[in-house]
Amino acid sequence: MTALTSLDVTIAGVGVLGPGLRDWAQAAAVLRTPSDWTAAATVVPAPNRLPATERRRAGVGIRAAIVVADQACTMAGIAVDAVATVFTSASGDPETCHAMCEALARPERLLSPTRFTNSVHNAPAGYWHIAAQSRQASTSLAAYDASLCAGLLEAAAQCCSGRRPVLLVACDMPYPAPLHALRPLPDVFACALLLAPPGGPAGWPLMLSTAVRGEPTRCGNAELDALRRSIPAARSLPLLEALARDEPCTLVLDGDSLPLAVRVATRP
Amino acid sequence: MKPAPVTAYTLVTALGHGLAAHAAALREGTTGLRPQGFETAALEAWLGVVDHVDEQRLPPALARYDCRNNRLAALALASDGFDEQVRRAAARHGAQRVGVLVGTSTSGILQTEIAYRQRDGHGALPAWLHYPETHDTASLARFVQAALALEGPAWVISTACSSGAKAYAAAARLIALDVIDAAVVGGCDTLCMTTLYGFRALELLSSDVCRPWDARRNGLSLGEGASFALLQRDDDAPAAWLLGCGESSDGHHMSSPHPEGAGAADAMRAALADARLQPDQVDYINLHGTGTRNNDAAEDLAVCRVFGRSVPVSSTKGHTGHALGAAGAVEAALTLLALRDGLLPHGLHCEQPDAALQANYLHQPQQRPLSVAASNSFGFGGSNACLIFGAAR
Numbered sequence: 031m032t033a034l035t036s037l038d039v040t041i042a043g044v045g046v047l048g049p050g051l052r053d054w055a056q057a058a059a060v061l062r063t064p065s066d067w068t069a070a071a072t073v074v075p076a077p078n079r080l081p082a083t084e085r086r087r088a089g090v091g092i093r094a095a096i097v098v099a100d101q102a103c104t105m106a107g108i109a110v111d112a113v114a115t116v117f118t119s120a121s122g123d124p125e126t127c128h129a130m131c132e133a134l135a136r137p138e139r140l141l142s143p144t145r146f147t148n149s150v151h152n153a154p155a156g157y158w159h160i161a162a163q164s165r166q167a168s169t170s171l172a173a174y175d176a177s178l179c180a181g182l183l184e185a186a187a188q189c190c191s192g193r194r195p196v197l198l199v200a201c202d203m204p205y206p207a208p209l210h211a212l213r214p215l216p217d218v219f220a221c222a223l224l225l226a227p228p229g230g231p232a233g234w235p236l237m238l239s240t241a242v243r244g245e246p247t248r249c250g251n252a253e254l255d256a257l258r259r260s261i262p263a264a265r266s267l268p269l270l271e272a273l274a275r276d277e278p279c280t281l282v283l284d285g286d287s288l289p290l291a292v293r294v295a296t297r298p
Numbered sequence: 299m300k301p302a303p304v305t306a307y308t309l310v311t312a313l314g315h316g317l318a319a320h321a322a323a324l325r326e327g328t329t330g331l332r333p334q335g336f337e338t339a340a341l342e343a344w345l346g347v348v349d350h351v352d353e354q355r356l357p358p359a360l361a362r363y364d365c366r367n368n369r370l371a372a373l374a375l376a377s378d379g380f381d382e383q384v385r386r387a388a389a390r391h392g393a394q395r396v397g398v399l400v401g402t403s404t405s406g407i408l409q410t411e412i413a414y415r416q417r418d419g420h421g422a423l424p425a426w427l428h429y430p431e432t433h434d435t436a437s438l439a440r441f442v443q444a445a446l447a448l449e450g451p452a453w454v455i456s457t458a459c460s461s462g463a464k465a466y467a468a469a470a471r472l473i474a475l476d477v478i479d480a481a482v483v484g485g486c487d488t489l490c491m492t493t494l495y496g497f498r499a500l501e502l503l504s505s506d507v508c509r510p511w512d513a514r515r516n517g518l519s520l521g522e523g524a525s526f527a528l529l530q531r532d533d534d535a536p537a538a539w540l541l542g543c544g545e546s547s548d549g550h551h552m553s554s555p556h557p558e559g560a561g562a563a564d565a566m567r568a569a570l571a572d573a574r575l576q577p578d579q580v581d582y583i584n585l586h587g588t589g590t591r592n593n594d595a596a597e598d599l600a601v602c603r604v605f606g607r608s609v610p611v612s613s614t615k616g617h618t619g620h621a622l623g624a625a626g627a628v629e630a631a632l633t634l635l636a637l638r639d640g641l642l643p644h645g646l647h648c649e650q651p652d653a654a655l656q657a658n659y660l661h662q663p664q665q666r667p668l669s670v671a672a673s674n675s676f677g678f679g680g681s682n683a684c685l686i687f688g689a690a691r
Contacts, residue, residue, distance in 0.1 A: 131410055146495075209410075
């Protein structure tokens with residue numbers, strides 16, 4: 031076995047949307063003092079970037095993913111058509127899945143073409159690249175409770191091997207009944223990280239490794255930590271807290287079978 | 299990229315189980331498509347249904363993963379001694395250094411579809427539905443990882459019909475960056491009501507057999523399939539080489555390709571650049587070639603723009619049907635077989651070639667040594683991938 035190398039990238043932009051978290055500016059203030067966080071249902075705004083036709087067809091998950099992607103690109107000051115993307119989601123779009131399974135359980139089995147098109151796991155990526163008029167590479171992943179770590183590892187690998195900026199978008203949505211009983215995610219959570227090769231745009235230097243020692247890092251507030259454990263995309267919260275504090279630290283991101291060791295440095 | 303050794307590969311489709319059945323089918327031009335129903339679906343369609351999936355049993359320890367998709371995956375893992383090759387790689391590198399990066403579009407959704415027909419008076423689902431192990435999109439990666447006792451990074455790539463091809467690209471990156479030493483790549487997708495009735499709703503499912511490159515083509519035929527390959531950091535005598543991967547987006551429309559194939563052409567150019575090859579060094583291209591009006595027209599333009607009109611091309615969707623998230627993996631394996639056997643497969647069911655399509659589409663198989671071959675895969679959401687493989691040398 032060879033020694034594990036770490037992947038070095040810079041986080042040049044952040045986006046977030048979740049319970050009690052409206053955007054990165056508000057979230058950064060709250061996450062600096064996690065005791066300030068109060069639970070409130072996620073509010074997903076309509077993304078201006080989507081053309082009218084696509085906006086009409088886009089469900090909550092697509093809208094949430096595009097809103098956080100935009101936040102991260104704006105913060106990094108990077109053109110949206112210049113970045114490759116990695117979308118990761120454990121849930122996909124459970125509303126669409128439920129509606130299709132209900133329709134298919136009826137004798138006539140009539141599916142809406144738009145619903146079927148939106149049911150692909152890469153629907154948020156497809157909508158984003160249409161909105162961004164981007165022909166850059168894009169991938170969409172799922173790894174159950176390891177989805178956030180899988181996405182972060184894939185995005186960092188693309189950034190390091192291609193020496194180019196990569197936008198990571200993680201988004202999960204709650205399942206409606208009856209699937210909710212089997213996979214009880216409480217609310218929508220989405221976050222985005224714009225990763226750039228070292229020496230590119232300014233940001234937080236990040237070192238990532240699959241060589242992990244120790245238990246997953248917890249959030250600084252028990253309720254927030256419960257959120258972290260209950261939504262796969264919210265497993266990013268300890269990293270978001272570290273960025274909000276802007277202090278050097280070492281974290282273990284909880285990835286189920288794929289935990290990641292992460293070292294964050296302060297912004298230069 | 300540095301060429302990555304492909305040390306083992308296998309596949310199971312409607313053409314049969316394993317490499318020998320597929321090599322024979324390509325040589326003889328046989329199809330696995332039949333006018334038939336599937337489960338409770340009675341549509342006017344030609345389907346590529348895999349035999350003996352229902353009889354497949356999973357080991358008791360993996361019982362919760364039991365569904366058609368994971369049964370088909372298990373069949374493929376056991377074909378051509380593939381699982382044994384993976385065990386040897388895990389012993390060599392350590393189980394933590396072997397990843398599982400596999401593509402699927404619908405995973406085991408058929409389980410949930412059946413369960414929705416059996417909801418009780420309160421709407422609750424039957425107790426036999428194990429959602430995380432069967433229908434969840436990541437189920438395939440978790441099942442393959444558990445079945446092979448691997449411990450490296452494992453995830454599903456789900457970018458519709460390019461998923462299985464993009465798995466190769468993801469694995470090659472992680473190996474090159476020394477995150478892992480080897481990976482099981484590939485994909486598995488099985489027939490289900492969602493895709494059968496979904497493609498019918500989009501009016502893309504043909505009632506005829508699919509006819510890629512034919513003037514009368516009017517849609518795709520759905521199939522199912524599983525294919526896996528083992529990529530390793532190094533090997534003295536690999537079965538073939540992965541030379542380059544190209545990925546791009548259309549950024550155009552969710553379910554229609556860019557009319558001029560702009561994104562598709564980007565992916566092919568990126569794969570050539572990654573492999574450090576010129577277009578005229580590619581001896582054969584296995585097309586995405588679904589047999590829909592728009593796909594074949596756009597792909598033809600893209601192929602001719604990047605490669606010119608002389609490189610021999612064909613679609614093998616007329617053999618297997620469109621295996622969606624597994625198509626990129628299935629066609630990677632068929633491309634590897636073409637390289638191994640020096641056999642360029644021809645496209646089936648193309649009786650009246652579309653005069654508007656300019657690429658050098660093969661209507662008869664050709665036997666001659668091949669050095670380099672490419673495989674195209676394009677999916678909904680405008681997701682494009684192109685893989686370039688080199689023959690064993």
